[in-house]
Amino acid sequence: MAGWLSRLFSRPRLEEPDSDPFEAAGDRPTVEADALDGLLAEIEQAALSIYARHGLPTTPGDYRRGPGEDGWVFLAERLTPDQKFALALEHPREAGWRFAARNDLGAGDSNIPELVQASAALSGCAWLRARRGAAPAETLSAALRLGALWRDMTHAQALLPDTSLTLTAVDKPARARKKAALPSPSSKSDPEP
Incomplete structure (x- = not known):
């Protein structure tokens, strides 16, 4: 039953006579939220499952990768801009050092488009959470772009081969059908007028 229809036909809840129904109503999260x-x-x-499949970290925070290293090393849950600047001075990019937040790790690997999409989805989710009270048009636009990214990610996952499928040989092969013989081109099958 549709949500509004079930609310229409549901029985009303009995409220306590001494309680104020509007007391602390602003403290309760809305259904939309x-x-x-x-x-x-x-x-x-969905985005983090793509990260995990490609060996990227899924824990929120800031990471570093040194020269010649394959994996990312967790630094902290959150670094201040001053701390990031100090790390960049101590470990220059020209020497092969890389620093990034978890949400940005996939964006650096442009060879794998689904990682770039997953990174954009994580960043989009963080942006929407941070701007709950932002202008509606801007928020709606970001939400629509995020929805399109999510659709693309889940569609790509649906196209991945399912490894649980196994094929077995048939015990008894089916008999081959005999093809009907076609008349030879020299025979006359057309009736004469």
Whole structure:
């Protein structure tokens, strides 16, 4: 039953006579906020599964990769701009050092488009969470772009081969059908007028 239809036919809840129904109403999250949080968590989970499949870290925070290293090393949950600048001075990019936040790790690997999409989805989710009260047109536009990214990621995952499928040989081969013989070109099959 549709949500509004079920609310229409549901029995009303009995309220306590001494309680004020409007007391602390602003403290309760709205249904829309809960739905948005759930959707953002689902999008993040899809993006993080792509990160995990490609060996990237899934824990939020800042990371570094030294010259000649393959993996990213966790630095801190959050670095201040001063700390980031000090690290960049001590470990220059020209020497092969790389620093990035978790959400940006996939964007650096342009050879794998799904990592770039996953990175954009994680950044989009963080942006929407940070701007809950932003202008509606800007927020809606970002949400639509994020939805398109999510659709592309989940569509790409659906196209991946399913490794649980196994093929087995048939015990008894089916009999081959005999083809009907075609008349030879020299025979006359057309009736004469």
